[in-house]
Amino acid sequence: MTGEIDVSIGSTMGLAAAMAGTLAQHGQSWMLMILYSVILGLVVGLVNGYGVAVLGVPSLIFTLGTTGIIRGLVYVYSGGKTTENFAGSFTNFGSQTLFGQITIYYSIVLLIVIVTHILLTQTRSGKYFTAVGDNVGGATLIGIPVKRTKIVAYILCGIFAAISGVAFASKYGQVNIVAGSGYEMAAIAACVLGGISLSGGLGNVVGAAIGAVIMSAISRLLVFIGLSTDFDNTIKGIMLITIVVVDALMQRRSTEAARRERLVARANGSAR
Numbered sequence: 696m697t698g699e700i701d702v703s704i705g706s707t708m709g710l711a712a713a714m715a716g717t718l719a720q721h722g723q724s725w726m727l728m729i730l731y732s733v734i735l736g737l738v739v740g741l742v743n744g745y746g747v748a749v750l751g752v753p754s755l756i757f758t759l760g761t762t763g764i765i766r767g768l769v770y771v772y773s774g775g776k777t778t779e780n781f782a783g784s785f786t787n788f789g790s791q792t793l794f795g796q797i798t799i800y801y802s803i804v805l806l807i808v809i810v811t812h813i814l815l816t817q818t819r820s821g822k823y824f825t826a827v828g829d830n831v832g833g834a835t836l837i838g839i840p841v842k843r844t845k846i847v848a849y850i851l852c853g854i855f856a857a858i859s860g861v862a863f864a865s866k867y868g869q870v871n872i873v874a875g876s877g878y879e880m881a882a883i884a885a886c887v888l889g890g891i892s893l894s895g896g897l898g899n900v901v902g903a904a905i906g907a908v909i910m911s912a913i914s915r916l917l918v919f920i921g922l923s924t925d926f927d928n929t930i931k932g933i934m935l936i937t938i939v940v941v942d943a944l945m946q947r948r949s950t951e952a953a954r955r956e957r958l959v960a961r962a963n964g965s966a967r
Contacts, residue, residue: 696815697848698828698895699747699754702879704856706765707739709875711860713769716778716870719785725861732857739765740853744846762879770872779869786868800862804904807855812900824848828895877928884935885910887942894946 711732718728739761746757791799815821823844826834835841859878864870889906891898913934914927 696824696828696891696895696898697845698831698893699845699848700883700893701743701758701849701852702755702883703739703743703758703762703765704852704882705875705877705879706762706769707736707853707856707875708860708863708878709870709873710765710769710772711735711857712864712870712874713773713778713860715861715864716781717772719781719864720778722782725785725788728861729858732861733854736852736854736857737850738853739857740850741846743853744849747849748842748845766872769874773870773872775872777869777871778864781864781868785865788865800866803862808900808904811851815900820844820847825896828892828897830896880928880935881910881931882907884931884938887935887938892942892946893939 714731714735715728718731743754743758743761746752746761747754750757788799797805815824823834823839826839827841827844831841834844860875863874885906886898886903887893887906888909889898889902889904891903891906910931913930917927917930
């Protein structure tokens, strides 16, 4: 929404999963795991936000660099070994349901989507995200704190990625050194598929959530028709490229249409 990108979410998720797994091995509480994951996401988000918003480094390049750093930390933290043998209460948590229908995982995700959507659409600060993505120069002129808004966006991204890492460890019951790899591509594809423009200014959290549901459905469909899971990232990559190309073409068409309207308006003004 702000026109920036973060490809470090997969590695952040992996490090948070490794940390949660270690805590689970020692029977620590969920609250402690969430606290550590929030701190991790906050730190990663601050670093990414500062590098992109303050230092002015292109977001793809900077977050690609932090991806390598964090992935290295995952290896150092885990010693290159798979973290497993978690406490049963940790791995069984996600299988519990509310009202006998919805698992706790989906309930938490739904709550996060609803709360985040309300904050971004109904609050003054939340609307800054779209305004910054739509027109950075215009946002600056009307007094919107562009740098701070981008930093907050990266912090939220980091926190959500880290919390997802805790859920990942609980769901799969083990964490290896490549945990979270490829999730950044799936997240970007889900956002674009849900109507969020890579150039910023368009889309919302609900659309991104719908895009994520579609991506999940595609993965399940591949399994259902008997295709190897190795094709999962291939299919998602093809989808991402296709969606991005279509988005770019639509943006170009919109820009050309706006330019023609300005030329026509200018010509009419000159004629008068």
